[in-house]
Amino acid sequence: MASNGRRGRPTPMDPACCSRIEQLGWDLGGVGMDQGTVRGGWRISEVERLLGLGRRDIQRACYGGRGGVAILDPTDTAWGRRTYDGHDLAQLFLVGQLRRRGLSLPEVKAEFEGSRAAGRTVEDMLAVQVARLREQAEEVAGRLLQAEALLAAVGGDVGAVEGIVARHVRVQEALDPDLPSGDDGGRVPSPLAVLLAAPGLVDGPGMALAVDLWLGPGSSEAVRKAAEAAATREETIGESDEKKR
Incomplete structure (x- = not known):
């Protein structure tokens, strides 16, 4: 059997020498893992x-x-x-x-x-916990967005507020493939353009306050109405095109 220089120690080139976890140890740094740590359960x-x-x-x-x-x-x-x-x-x-x-x-x-x-079942109970934790995570994320935006606004840094809104908008773009993320030329839409193209996005956790701190009092309501109006126009145009076919 091939050896790595240590007496009695096989090399990872021997397919029979290693468990999956020990092979991972070799892949990560060439150092084997103690087989005694690999068990059928947790202590x-x-x-x-x-x-x-x-x-x-x-x-x-x-x-x-x-x-x-x-x-x-x-x-x-x-x-x-x-x-x-x-x-x-x-x-x-x-x-x-x-x-x-x-x-x-x-x-x-x-x-x-x-x-x-x-x-x-246990799976059913876990699914309930997943739903609850996701809801809690959204609430915490919303409060974090509000706190960050308020901190920047109190410091008089409107650019930082815009950056905070932009970061959260980009996160939503990554989660929702239907949101505009760029054109064929590689141009990335502004945070405001994404908000106007996505009815309901401004109502996400913490977003309305952040938009108001960025663009001024009442801006989030204006963005909401504009986004809803744009969506209605697109729906009307789509129905009209469907009738012409």
């Missing part, structure tokens, strides 16, 4: 670190005896150590989310039992 210390959930909550969520609530039942290894698989991590993530909302562990267990009784 409790790793779950703590990855999910930010306290060890006591993890243990109580898994323990069915006194003081435990037995929400899940992870696997015990041949050495008597408990390991957690991906499904366990998903449930513990949900435990953490519910705990952050102020629920006690018995209340968290009741939430799980209620969901199961209603036929909802």
Whole structure:
């Protein structure tokens, strides 16, 4: 077997020498990874670190005896150590989310039992969390936009306010392929042009205040009306063209 210079250490050129994670180590820097770290599950210390959930909550969520609530039942290894698989991590993530909302562990267990009784799976519960977190992220992004725009405006830097609006408009362009992002000549539309071409964009989280701070009081309402009028005209033209065919 080929060697890399270390006694008994195969090289990554041997397809049988490495796990996927060890091969990644070689690809990134030529340094192999200890095969002992590659396991079929996560240890409790790793779950703590990855999910930010306290060890006591993890243990109580898994323990069915006194003081435990037995929400899940992870696997015990041949050495008597408990390991957690991906499904366990998903449930513990949900435990953490519910705990952050102020629920006690018995209340968290009741939430799980209620969901199961209603036929909802862990995937269903995760989907609810994804929707909630997305909504929270949008709210935070809106408040951040407002704070940034106000900070620039209070400092008298209108150019910075425009730049802040432009940055957030570009983010929306990346998320929505229907928004104008440039022409064949490579010219990029101004933030105002994008706002006028996209009814509802000015109503995004925090955007109305930022536009008013940029263009003056009442500007966001004017932009909204102009964008709606332009959309109505395009719709009317489209209907007229359809009738002519």
